Amino acid sequence: MPGYRGAVRQLTTDRLLLRPWTDDDVDFALDLHSRWEVQRFLGAEPRVVTDRAEAADRVARYRSLDDHPVHGVWLITDRDGGRRHGSLLLKDIPLSGPSLPLLPSGETEIGWHLHPDSWGHGYASEAAAAVLAHALGGGLPRVVAVTYPDNHASQRVAMRIGMEHRGTTERFYNARSELFVAEASVSGSGAPRAGSGA
Numbered sequence: 001m002p003g004y005r006g007a008v009r010q011l012t013t014d015r016l017l018l019r020p021w022t023d024d025d026v027d028f029a030l031d032l033h034s035r036w037e038v039q040r041f042l043g044a045e046p047r048v049v050t051d052r053a054e055a056a057d058r059v060a061r062y063r064s065l066d067d068h069p070v071h072g073v074w075l076i077t078d079r080d081g082g083r084r085h086g087s088l089l090l091k092d093i094p095l096s097g098p099s100l101p102l103l104p105s106g107e108t109e110i111g112w113h114l115h116p117d118s119w120g121h122g123y124a125s126e127a128a129a130a131v132l133a134h135a136l137g138g139g140l141p142r143v144v145a146v147t148y149p150d151n152h153a154s155q156r157v158a159m160r161i162g163m164e165h166r167g168t169t170e171r172f173y174n175a176r177s178e179l180f181v182a183e184a185s186v187s188g189s190g191a192p193r194a195g196s197g198a
């Protein structure tokens, strides 16, 4: 939906609050994205963020994502808004192609990046389940997730939230990825539907 200008809707789960990023979150963005263990599976050419200005640019991009009313980038915190855990995103996934920037595909990607201090608690899966329900309940027919073949932790998140593994693809990001798909049920309930081909 080009030209859409809207605000990310706040979401809650049993343990978590998902809210828009703000300028107060730039230090956390730097802490998160300056870590190789967070960045090593992101993008065709992974790299860490090394300075605060770049982290601020990232937060500004998260805040300005406005391509679709259901899309957004959320900061995950404790339910009371206290500790920050990471980010959860819903956005257009770029097609592989010969020139940069890569072109939009018209398909929606869900993605998760948590601070290592917050791994191993089920926070990523809990937040991702809420955002997937928001996406399918908000009218998107299909959501995809792609992971590096070796990113087993991320693949487990996709499976835990009910996405279906559809094998390997080179369709996105100029990279070979494992593809996971969730589709809205025919009844329109927003619950992920298993089955059907890629």
Ligand SMILES: CC(C)(COP(=O)(O)OP(=O)(O)OC[C@H]1O[C@@H](n2cnc3c(N)ncnc32)[C@H](O)[C@@H]1OP(=O)(O)O)[C@@H](O)C(=O)NCCC(=O)NCCS
Binding pocket: 037, 038, 039, 041, 042, 111, 112, 113, 114, 115, 118, 119, 120, 121, 122, 123, 124, 125, 126, 146, 147, 148, 151, 153, 154, 156, 157, 160
């Ligand atoms: C991918 C990533 C988000 C996964 O984080 P995670 O904490 O392993 O994922 P979950 O939130 O699903 O937590 C599951 C783990 O918490 C444990 N856990 C503890 N309490 C739990 C609870 N109440 N509910 C569910 N799981 C719980 C599970 O046993 C599981 O641990 P295990 O994998 O060792 O068995 C994290 O590794 C990350 O941010 N990586 C860097 C960025 C990245 O690669 N993103 C994906 C790009 S495709």
